[in-house]
Amino acid sequence: MQSGDSTGASVGVSGVQSRSEDEESLGVKDVKRPSAQSFGSGVPKRRSSSRSIKRKKFDDELVESSLVKSSSRVKGPPLIEPVRCLGSELSSSEKKKVTKSGTPLTMVLNPPPMAKRVKKSKQPLHITKDLGRWKPTDDLLLINAVLQTTDLTSVHLGVKFSCRFTLLEIKERWYALLYDPVISKLAWQAMRQLHPEAIAAIQSKALFSQAEQALLAKIGSTSQPKLEVFQELLNKHPAVFHPYRTPKSLLVHWQLLKQYYLLDDQSVQPLPKGDQVLNFSDAEQMVDDVKLKESRDEVLEHELMISDRHQKKEIRQLEQELPRWQVLVDSITGMSMPDFDNQTLAALRGRMVRYLMRSREITLGRATKDKQVDVDLSLEGPAWKISRKQGIIKLKNNGDFFIANEGRRPIYIDGRPVLSGNKWKLNNNSVVEIASLRFVFLINLxxxxxxxxxxxxxTQQ
Incomplete structure (x- = not known):
């Protein structure tokens, strides 16, 4: 029984506690609701118009719209504090609200402070500069050449690098090797990795210094020095010559000095004056013609002979056709050309071509494959309306020219029609019109x- 009472008491206590918790929660809710309602009654609702035309907003609407925009932008729960407006003039509508509610309230938003961005300090990147076009062999050549000549211009003209460098690039590279610690360090490391044979080959190509050339120039040009002479020269002056010089290299350089007249006992000869100057004709006579003769090519000569034979045959055919030609067609240009010669009786001159009459009788018309005429009028212009044999021009014994129409269409002489089967006399400067083609008939008087x-x-005889 005691245990049952104790359990009942505990149940009763728990029930009382749960009821008290429910009441407290209800009380809190009731407390929160009137506060929200009272706050909502303090801020008037925004009035929006359904009209399409925008109207000017009042001061209270401007405040409310700004509050709505700012509240939408701020993240998180904003803090609202009532603040009394002091020292500001109020409109009539606002004065009425003040009399009803007491003190006007405005919304002041305090957004939470934004976290400052911490900029990460950029660590310096260790960048190794690339050597670029300059190879270790080029650097070694440059250093040796500068040590020998002490002149970058001579280095640019005399040293053959792996690729073509300008004088400015050579200067920049030399200054970089001297004063840039990064480039000089990389260049020295690359040069140390070269093979000893490659280094020896580069050292042997070093330019000759002025002191070396002065010693070589003392050897006479008339003498025929051998390698022993240059070996003795190397033994006598080891400090002057480059350590990689050999007697053979000295001999080659001495021969170059002799070729360009740079030895001490040589002098540049002036050009000969007067009749001693060799001109082109004298040089041509000195050439041996026997040496210039080439061997005969029988195949080529046979081909040339055949082509020559064909050309001569064509020339003969043209010569045989010349006496048969009765009319010569010449293109008329802007230049004034003589219309007649000793063999031309008359000329039929058009806009494009000129027909020369060299026989007593010629035929006019449109030439075809089947039928040929002396004067082809299609050369002047469109001749599809002209008959194949349109007419005949004939010179009589008394010196008069007549034209006979043998075509279908009429021929107009100075505007007068000559029908088919009729004749008409042609005078000097007569206008002959055949199917819209006009010609001027000129007579060699x-x-x-x-x-x-x-x-x-x-006739008298």
Missing amino acids: ELISLIKAEAAKM
């Missing part, structure tokens, strides 16, 4: 007068 005189003599 001098030649015609001679023909008339000969005809008169023949």
Whole structure:
């Protein structure tokens, strides 16, 4: 029984505690609700218009809209504090609100302080500069050449590097090797890794200094020095010559000095004056023609002979056709050309071409594959309306020219139509129109007068 009472008492106590907790929670909720309601009654709701035209906002609406925008931007729960507005003029609508609610309230938002960004200090990167186009062999060549000549211009002209460097690039590289610790360190490390044979080959290519050239220039140009002479020179002056010099290299350089007249006993000869100057014709006579003759090529000569034979055959055919030509067609240019020669009786001159009449009778028309005419009018322009044999121009014994129409379409002479089967006399400067093609008929009056005189003599006899 005691245990049952104790359990009942504990249940009762727990029930009382749960009720008290519920009441407390309800009390808190009731307390929170009126505070929220009272706060909501203090801030008027925003009035928005449904009209499409925007109107000017009042002061209270401006305050409310700014509060809404700022509250939407701030993250986290904003802190709201009532603040009394002092020393500010109020509008009529605001004065009414003040009389009703007492003191006006404004929303003051205190956003939480933003965490400052901590900039990470950039650690210096250890960058090794690349040697670029300069190879270790180039650096070694540059150092040896500068030590020999002490002149960067001579180095630029005399040293053959792995690639072409300008004088400015050579200067920059030399100054970098002297004063840039990073580049000089990398260059020395690369040069130390070269093979001994490569180093010896580079050292042997070092330029000759002025002291070395002065000693070599003392050897006479008329003498024929041998390698022993240069070996003795190396033994006498070991401090002057480069340690990698050999008697053979000295001999080669001495021969170059002799070739360019740089030895002490040599002098540059002036050019000969007067008749002693060798001109081109004298040099041509001195050339042996026998040495210039080439061996004969029989195949080439046979081909040339065949081509020559074909060309001569074509020339003969053209010469045989020349007397058959009765009309020569010449292109008319802007230059004034003589219309006649000693063999031309008359000329039919158009806009594009000129037809020369050299026989007593010629035919006019449109040339085709089947039928040829003396004067092809299609060369002047469109001739598809012209007959293949349009007409004939004939010179009579009395010196008069007549044209006979043998085509379908009429021929107009100075505007007068000549129908098919009729004839008409042609005078000098007569205009001949055939199917919209116009020509001027010109007569060689001098030649015609001679023909008339000969005809008169023949009749008298």
